[in-house]
Amino acid sequence: MGVIVLGLTLLSLTIWLGLLCFWGQFWRVDQQLEVTETQLESLPMVCAVVPARNEAQLLPTTLQSLLLQDYPGSFNVFLVDDRSTDRTANFAQEVAHVVDKLQQLHIISGVSLPPGWSGKLWAVEQGLNSAIKFAPDYFLLTDADIEHDPGNLRRLVAKAVQEDLDLVSVMVRLRCESFWEKLLIPAFVFFFQKLYPFRWVNNPNNSTAAAAGGSILISREALERIGGIQVIRQALIDDCALAQAVKNMGRIPNQAAGIKQWDNLLSKLVYSSEIRAFMTVTG
Numbered sequence: 366m367g368v369i370v371l372g373l374t375l376l377s378l379t380i381w382l383g384l385l386c387f388w389g390q391f392w393r394v395d396q397q398l399e400v401t402e403t404q405l406e407s408l409p410m411v412c413a414v415v416p417a418r419n420e421a422q423l424l425p426t427t428l429q430s431l432l433l434q435d436y437p438g439s440f441n442v443f444l445v446d447d448r449s450t451d452r453t454a455n456f457a458q459e460v461a462h463v464v465d466k467l468q469q470l471h472i473i474s475g476v477s478l479p480p481g482w483s484g485k486l487w488a489v490e491q492g493l494n495s496a497i498k499f500a501p502d503y504f505l506l507t508d509a510d511i512e513h514d515p516g517n518l519r520r521l522v523a524k525a526v527q528e529d530l531d532l533v534s535v536m537v538r539l540r541c542e543s544f545w546e547k548l549l550i551p552a553f554v555f556f557f558q559k560l561y562p563f564r565w566v567n568n569p570n571n572s573t574a575a576a577a578g579g580s581i582l583i584s585r586e587a588l589e590r591i592g593g594i595q596v597i598r599q600a601l602i603d604d605c606a607l608a609q610a611v612k613n614m615g616r617i618p619n620q621a622a623g624i625k626q627w628d629n630l631l632s633k634l635v636y637s638s639e640i641r642a643f644m645t646v647t648g
Contacts, residue, residue: 408438416488
């Protein structure tokens with residue numbers, strides 16, 4: 366028995382030493398999204414796509430924060446009402462009216478889910494099909510339960526343009542208040558960092574890619590290059606699958622995906638945490 370225990374101990378020690386020494390320093394949180402940026406010479410057009418199903422209670426906070434972005438360029442929001450039963454579309458319209466952004470908000474009534482699609486991605490596909498008519502330079506893929514800092518979009522666009530990135534994604538600052546949230550969510554985020562070491566994701570020479578579905582800025586060119594959102598329509602972890610597809614098809618020599626941190630997004634979800642991160646894919 367003593368030999369078995371010693372063997373297991375040595376095996377565990379070897380694994381942890383390997384992770385600490387050779388696994389991208391996954392425990393570090395030094396990949397930060399810059400809070401300052403230089404003035405852009407031109408301002409790309411951006412269309413946000415927001416799938417929403419029964420999110421009426423959250424929209425007065427979350428949708429308002431999206432509509433009130435301080436981005437000075439052209440910005441439109443396409444909210445896909447995924448057959449909600451709580452008057453989500455009506456609440457969205459009222460929010461836009463209150464903040465005088467009716468012209469920026471476009472509400473799409475979702476249709477039934479076809480075979481071979483996950484529910485959220487089908488809603489995103491419908492939003493993209495409507496937004497593409499505006500021929501935007503970038504799409505902002507976000508969720509209806511995310512409260513955005515006013516400078517979120519401006520900083521993401523600046524990052525993408527200045528560094529010629531195909532995809533920029535920031536993991537939201539997740540809420541961690543209840544006992545179970547404090548117990549489970551930090552462990553989940555730590556495990557995510559183990560699977561996708563942030564430094565590896567940011568390295569153009571490493572194949573590791575990741576993104577956080579709550580806030581993904583992707584260029585229209587990159588999305589078209591990979592074949593559209595339909596290429597990941599059945600993906601279990603769709604945000605990371607999207608990042609991987611973009612990184613795999615990236616323009617040589619810059620084809621990296623990366624994760625960094627930023628504090629100014631707040632998830633309104635029940636399951637959330639204080640740990641946050643940021644991801645990019647270069648083009």
